Amino acid sequence: MKVRPSASGQGVIEEILPRTSVLYRSDAARQKLIAANVTQLVIVVAAVPSFSEEMVNHCIAAAEQQKLKVLLVCNKADLIEPSRHAFSTLALYRELGYPVLQLSAKNDSVPLLPHLHGHLSILIGQSGMGKSTLVNALVPAAERATADISVALDTGRHTTTHAKLYYLDDDSGLIDSPGMQEFGLYHLNVEELAWGFIEFRPYIGQCRFNNCRHGCEPGCALTQAMREGKISGRRVTFYQKLLQAGTAGSPP
Numbered sequence: 001m002k003v004r005p006s007a008s009g010q011g012v013i014e015e016i017l018p019r020t021s022v023l024y025r026s027d028a029a030r031q032k033l034i035a036a037n038v039t040q041l042v043i044v045v046a047a048v049p050s051f052s053e054e055m056v057n058h059c060i061a062a063a064e065q066q067k068l069k070v071l072l073v074c075n076k077a078d079l080i081e082p083s084r085h086a087f088s089t090l091a092l093y094r095e096l097g098y099p100v101l102q103l104s105a106k107n108d109s110v111p112l113l114p115h116l117h118g119h120l121s122i123l124i125g126q127s128g129m130g131k132s133t134l135v136n137a138l139v140p141a142a143e144r145a146t147a148d149i150s151v152a153l154d155t156g157r158h159t160t161t162h163a164k165l166y167y168l169d170d171d172s173g174l175i176d177s178p179g180m181q182e183f184g185l186y187h188l189n190v191e192e193l194a195w196g197f198i199e200f201r202p203y204i205g206q207c208r209f210n211n212c213r214h215g216c217e218p219g220c221a222l223t224q225a226m227r228e229g230k231i232s233g234r235r236v237t238f239y240q241k242l243l244q245a246g247t248a249g250s251p252p
């Protein structure tokens, strides 16, 4: 959907664009579409309060499934000592090819701008990570430049979330979805979740059993790759946690 903000602070729908991606929020009870046609997921973490690495993995897997670019923002760089620790935790993700941008939203959020150019990005992160600070810094006239995003429930009913779309320029938009901490992965099966872990891909389909859940099964190619140090045990642990949380499996 192409929306032009109008003077009154509302938006005018100019064009319905074909959907290239869809993001869902879901829990055991329901799935809810959050935004369509997003091209980039910006995961905001910070040194303080400590962030959940499980949530980071969850979001990356959801992004990979939708073929979205992932950007990790490590906020509160001004808190030097704690940031060092957070940044080193993120080294694993840098090695996997996900860019990690360290900044201080409080002092200077400008380094984020080039990463947002040409994208419709969605900001995600646990509360307290600095998302609002970031949005306010990037979009000084936030209140006037926003448009509520209408989203469709998978039931076909229409509703409005509190998500806001901010225009940065003609080619770039930023969606802030307060309160949203992770995307639902209920629509992913075991293999699709594994696909969301990019370094697992060469091993998918290589296990002895074709219904392998990559746990204690004999002949598991993934476990073998982990033993050989080809993939990180931390990532396998997070994959298992997501599986066990019932995140992947049959849709509710």
Ligand code: GDP
Residues within 6 Å of the ligand: 075, 076, 077, 078, 079, 103, 104, 105, 106, 107, 125, 126, 127, 128, 129, 130, 131, 132, 133, 134
């Ligand atoms: P949100 O819940 O993700 O929207 O986080 P907020 O933007 O409300 O920020 C949470 C807290 O972190 C607030 O007290 C902010 O002032 C603080 N904060 C945000 N950015 C920074 C930063 O770059 N450095 C420091 N030291 N604090 C920050």
Ligand code: ZN
Residues within 6 Å of the ligand: 207, 212, 213, 214, 215, 217, 219, 220, 221, 222, 223
């Ligand atoms: Zn396996």
